[in-house]
Amino acid sequence: LAKTTQPISMDSYEGQEVNITCSHNNIATNDYITWYQQFPSQGPRFIIQGYKTKVTNEVASLFIPADRKSSTLSLPRVSLSDTAVYYCLVGDPPGRRALTFGSGTRLQVQP
Amino acid sequence: NAGVTQTPKFQVLKTGQSMTLQCAQDMNHEYMSWYRQDPGMGLRLIHYSVGAGITDQGEVPNGYNVSRSTTEDFPLRLLSAAPSQTSVYFCASSGTSGRVLNTGELFFGEGSRLTVL
Numbered sequence A: 001l002a003k004t005t006q007p008i009s010m011d012s013y014e015g016q017e018v019n020i021t022c023s024h025n026n027i028a029t030n031d032y033i034t035w036y037q038q039f040p041s042q043g044p045r046f047i048i049q050g051y052k053t054k055v056t057n058e059v060a061s062l063f064i065p066a067d068r069k070s071s072t073l074s075l076p077r078v079s080l081s082d083t084a085v086y087y088c089l090v091g092d093p094p095g096r097r098a099l100t101f102g103s104g105t106r107l108q109v110q111p
Numbered sequence B: 001n002a003g004v005t006q007t008p009k010f011q012v013l014k015t016g017q018s019m020t021l022q023c024a025q026d027m028n029h030e031y032m033s034w035y036r037q038d039p040g041m042g043l044r045l046i047h048y049s050v051g052a053g054i055t056d057q058g059e060v061p062n063g064y065n066v067s068r069s070t071t072e073d074f075p076l077r078l079l080s081a082a083p084s085q086t087s088v089y090f091c092a093s094s095g096t097s098g099r100v101l102n103t104g105e106l107f108f109g110e111g112s113r114l115t116v117l
Helices: none
Strands: A009-013 A018-023 A032-038 A045-050 A053-056 A061-064 A070-075 A084-091 A105-110 B004-007 B010-013 B019-025 B031-037 B043-051 B054-057 B064-066 B076-078 B087-094 B112-116
Touching (some): A009 A018, A018 A084, A018 A105, A032 A061, A045 A053, B019 B031, B043 B064
Parallel strands (some): B010 B112
Antiparallel strands (some): A032 A084, A061 A070, B004 B019, B019 B076, B031 B087, B043 B054, B064 B076
16 A cells, blocks of 8 residues: 655645645555545545546645656635645555555644 | 434443444445544544455454444444543445446545543
């Protein structure tokens, strides 16, 4: 399983763009990169997934360089409600075996 | 659809007691899993199942048993509770039913908060 490394915490202000980078040097050919968001006292929820280049949805963008050894989750114009823990996972979705979460990145958005 | 339902939401046990945390999903998902989350920490995988009758161990399986007799249910049993098992437990499921694209998206329950005295 590809191990991931993320910053432990980040601080931002409302209205700013936040970029959270995840390192996954031993990502396998079949692996996808998936990001989850977790609010206090709730289970994580899926944000975005990608394999290469750039993926965008209504919540975030995911940038993946050609070597796929890292990825960056971009949250445009964050608000207080984006304060949460963000997890980067690397694995093969069809297999879904032993999906492991790291410690995540705790994002604190200030007014 | 109710999604993933966990019961109970809160439980207090004494050391040595046994209990079962229930997890049920109504999305016909093949994959189900249990995680524990200690305060301020990430989620650690306890056990998982890729289908009825099939289970496997995750990162921290000791002290827990699981079974998967039906697609819908995946109970987690604590054999002899210890204070170190005080945690929040999350059940999650994933599947391809009704989906065009399989992203492996995990759907989580609301969690079961367990305290072992």
